[in-house]
Amino acid sequence: MRNFLKYTLATIVGVLIAGIIGFFLLIGLFSAIISLSDKPVVVEENSVLLLDFKKAIVERAVDNPFDSFAVPYMGSTGQMGLDDILECIEKAKTDDNIRGIYLNPGMIRAGMASLEEIRHALLDFKESGKFIYAYGDAFSQKAYYLVSVADKVALNPQGMLELQGLSANRMFFKHALEKIGVEMQVVRHGQFKAAVEPYMLDKMSEANKLQTKTYLNSIWSQMVEAIAESRKLSPEQINQIADSVALFMPAEELTAKGLIDTLIYKDELINELKQLTGIAEKDDVPAIGVEKYAKVPAAKAGKFVREKIAVIYAEGEIDGTDTDGIKSDKLSRTIREARRDSSIKAIVLRVNSPGGSAYGSEVIWREVKLASETKPLIVSMGDVAASGGYYIAAAADTIMADRTTITGSIGIFGVIPNYGELLNDKLGITTDAVGTNANSDLLATSRPMTRFERMKLQSYIERGYDTFIGRVAEGRSITKEQVDEVGQGRVWASTDAKERSLVDLYGGVNDAIKLAAQMAKLENYRITKLPKLPDPLEELVKELTGEAKSFFMQKELGDQYKIYQQLKATANTKGILARMPYDITFE
Incomplete structure (x- = not known):
């Protein structure tokens, strides 16, 4: 028994020591990865800035050097910063190594105001004379609002485009709460304060419908006017297409209606980017994403500024x-x-x-x-x-x-x-309860x-x-x-x-x-x-x-x-x- 306890204790101590050593080795490994991620990024000549928005867009995102590694307990945050995107677009305007921007937004995850700011930054970028090229297998409604600013919008010949207007759907819990015997007692000020309606009603109140319809119409009008201006169409034409549900239109019809410039496959897209950047047919197009380009220092403004x-x-x-x-x-x-x-x-x-x-x-x-x-x-x-x-x-x-x-x-x-x-x-x-006072x-x-x-x-x-x-x-x-x-x-x-x-x-x-x-x-x-x-x-x-x-x-x-x-x-x-x-x- 004494030997058993001795070996058991030794095993436990060994496991603890190995765990501690392993932890510090892991910290060292991650520190090395962080150091490598801090190395300067070099932009090749004739590069394009790639905006693919595979991650959710937030105001600011932590620079996560582990995004490219499948490390247990340390996955990608799945976020990119709006601040980095805007700074990269601004920087690319005057970077001689950047010939243009390639937009491939996919099913973009961002709020409308964030997209509006990116869109305005792209409009400003166009004043540099550099190109903006957009391509997708499918464009969501938000993605199309963004890419409509491009000089050329290309779609896969079997691709789809979503454009049908905005709607709001609410979920109500009143009857579910009744079934389980829970009452949500609500005290509020404001007939439009609809946060509590799911607990009180089984549908939107008239006041809530009014405010929702009002702001949806305002935002949709802004989207329609921006798309119409970029595509040289009228707002009435955009709304007619939306009423017809663009999602189920053949790609050829989207082109005929002026929403899409050309229908091409990915290999044809790559060839067009080579022509735009002056890259030889046998070479690859140099592309740099936001996460890397954000690490490229901006041009020095001169002496140090305190203010x-x-x-x-x-x-x-x-x-x-x-x-x-x-x-x-x-x-x-x-x-x-x-x-x-x-x-x-x-x-x-x-x-x-x-x-x-x-x-x-x-x-x-x-x-x-x-x-x-x-x-x-x-x-x-x-x-x-x-x-x-x-x-x-x-x-x-x-x-x-x-x-x-x-x-x-x-x-x-x-x-x-x-x-x-x-x-x-x-x-x-x-x-049951007792207390010292009335309440x-x-x-x-x-x-x-x-x-x-x-x-x-x-x-x-x-x-x-x-x-x-x-x-x-x-x-x-x-x-x-x-x-x-x-x-x-x-x-x-x-x-x-x-x-x-x-x-x-x-x-x-x-x-x-x-x-x-x-x-x-x-x-x-x-x-x-x-x-x-x-x-x-x-x-x-x-x-x-x-x-x-x-x-x-x-x-x-x-x-x-x-x-x-x-x-x-x-x-x-x-x-x-x-x-x-x-x-x-x-x-």
């Missing part, structure tokens, strides 16, 4: 469960540090958020207000800046938005579940709210809404009554929001930077992006200590991972929310 403009990114749900969302304490600290930094002469706050915690929004708003009193502060709205996302923007000197940005949704709500019927009638579980078991989820509780919660919601519209009124220099008229939880497309004084100017993040420089009277300046992105090795350690779970869930669920995140966020919701009524995605 900076800070671009602060606020992306995701405010104080939600998503680890990639906005944490009010961290973002407010970032804004505060930028305010106190004397080398930062202006701030651009890039907001891409559906909102979230009302308290978290207030915390961030306070720092935005203090910063705007110290130096120029411009808000640049991305795909969505609504509810709490608008709350944190309200104190800015100027609010800029893309024409396809979703904003507004000025309102708040609270939802208290009642599991009484589920516990008592369905599961046979009863509850010690305030808002217990095992019973319906009392009249007193509902009255108090409604009063709290009303005070919160009054604070919200007060913040907006102060920031926008209008009355609270005017804010209330466009508030009530209503969602707006930015074109309608601008008419109602919620937005000042159209433009993307680069336009906001230019305006900030103008307001700060800067001729030479550097851009600093905040908060700082985590080091890839830090990300690795996080993955190995518990964060790998989300990666595996995302790998398993694919595009349905967003639904999982929404359900998880709903289940963990705390406090009063200033949030969009739903998440909006365009296909």
Whole structure:
């Protein structure tokens, strides 16, 4: 027995030592990979910048050197940064080694405002005289909106093009909740605050239908006008094609109607790119993607410039469960540090958020207000800046938005579940309670709210809404009554929001930077992006200590991972929310 214990203990110790050594060897291997990824990238002569958008487009993406390796627990984030895409297009304009851009977007995963900014960057790129060539086996509606800007749009002879207009589909849980004996007790302010409708109704309210149809029409009009202008067609022609459902049209008909320039196969495409770049027929076309080209240093501007403009990114749900969302304490600290930094002469706050915690929004708003009193502060709205996302923007000197940005949704709500019927009638579980005071078991989820509780919660919601519209009124220099008229939880497309004084100017993040420089009277300046992105090795350690779970869930669920995140966020919701009524995605 003594020998058995001795050998067993020795085996355990050996395994532990081997594990520790293996861990450090793994860290060393990954450090070596990171070092290799930092080597300078050389752009060959007569290259094309490849924009294939195989990954989801977010505001900023961590530079992940492990994307090309099948490493356990450390998969690809599957994301690329909008900031990198825009910078690469701008850099390619004056890079003598880049002859043009090749667009092959596939089923692009990005918000409409992000696509609008990429599209505007491509239009600006065309002024350099370099070509933009687009090709696809199939174009989704969003992808076609983007590629329509190209000098030449080519499609596989058996390819398809999606163009039928925008629609909105909602899911309602009222009857499902009734079946399992759960009541969602809703307290809200605003007839348009539709976030709670799935718990109350089995279809959209008339108010919700009205706001949804209004912003869909606004965004679709922007898409149609842009496509029509690029393709030299009229908006009426585009809408006629959409009504006829382009998806089922033969490719030849798409060409005849002016949507596609030519029908070719991939080998023919390669030959055309060779002719455009002056490459010999026997050679390959040099192509460089965004991830590599982003590492190519831009042309030196001359001597070192001390003055900076800070671009602060606020992306995701405010104080939600998503680890990639906005944490009010961290973002407010970032804004505060930028305010106190004397080398930062202006701030651009890039907001891409559906909102979230009302308290978290207030915390961030306070720092935005203090910063705007110290130096120029411009808000640049991305795909969505609504509810709490608008709350944190309200104190800015100027609010800029893309024409396809979703904003507004000025309102708040609270939802208290009642599991009484589920516990008592369905599961046979009863509850009992004692307390020291009249309302010690305030808002217990095992019973319906009392009249007193509902009255108090409604009063709290009303005070919160009054604070919200007060913040907006102060920031926008209008009355609270005017804010209330466009508030009530209503969602707006930015074109309608601008008419109602919620937005000042159209433009993307680069336009906001230019305006900030103008307001700060800067001729030479550097851009600093905040908060700082985590080091890839830090990300690795996080993955190995518990964060790998989300990666595996995302790998398993694919595009349905967003639904999982929404359900998880709903289940963990705390406090009063200033949030969009739903998440909006365009296909």
